Amino acid sequence: MGNLPVRIKRLRATPLPVYMTEHAAGVDLCASLSADFVLAPGERALVPTGLAIELPPGFEAQVRPRSGLALRHGIALVNSPGTIDADYRGEIGVILINLGSEPFTVSDGERIAQMVFARCERAEFVEVEELGDTARGAGGFGHTGR
Numbered sequence: 020m021g022n023l024p025v026r027i028k029r030l031r032a033t034p035l036p037v038y039m040t041e042h043a044a045g046v047d048l049c050a051s052l053s054a055d056f057v058l059a060p061g062e063r064a065l066v067p068t069g070l071a072i073e074l075p076p077g078f079e080a081q082v083r084p085r086s087g088l089a090l091r092h093g094i095a096l097v098n099s100p101g102t103i104d105a106d107y108r109g110e111i112g113v114i115l116i117n118l119g120s121e122p123f124t125v126s127d128g129e130r131i132a133q134m135v136f137a138r139c140e141r142a143e144f145v146e147v148e149e150l151g152d153t154a155r156g157a158g159g160f161g162h163t164g165r
Contacts, residue, residue: 031051032069034128060093060122068113071109077138078105080134080136083101098114
């Protein structure tokens with residue numbers, strides 16, 4: 020596995036992302052807040068990270084939930100995975116939602132999400148009159164369970 024050079028800028032005093040184990044797929048993103056806030060059950064909020072990145076062309080960063088927060092508190096991401104495009108230079112924000120039954124306090128510096136880097140291809144669309152046949156055909160949601 021090679022290392023992908025990603026330029027990163029701190030917009031506020033916030034920890035830089037780090038891999039927590041040798042073979043971790045993602046780095047943790049932390050909340051960058053001036054004050055803690057409470058996320059009520061069913062409520063969602065955009066949580067700033069205080070970080071901006073510059074990805075090489077042909078890559079994306081995927082923002083994903085942290086399994087521990089999901090299991091213990093019901094904290095998830097509304098748009099999971101969220102995509103950060105290679106040409107985006109703004110602050111990384113994480114849209115948290117509380118799917119649990121108790122209020123959840125989001126604190127400054129708390130690990131709220133993880134970020135994974137992936138190569139991505141751009142499609143070149145070729146319009147045709149017919150598509151090739153397959154055994155599945157147009158079978159959609161749940162068709163293999165019948």
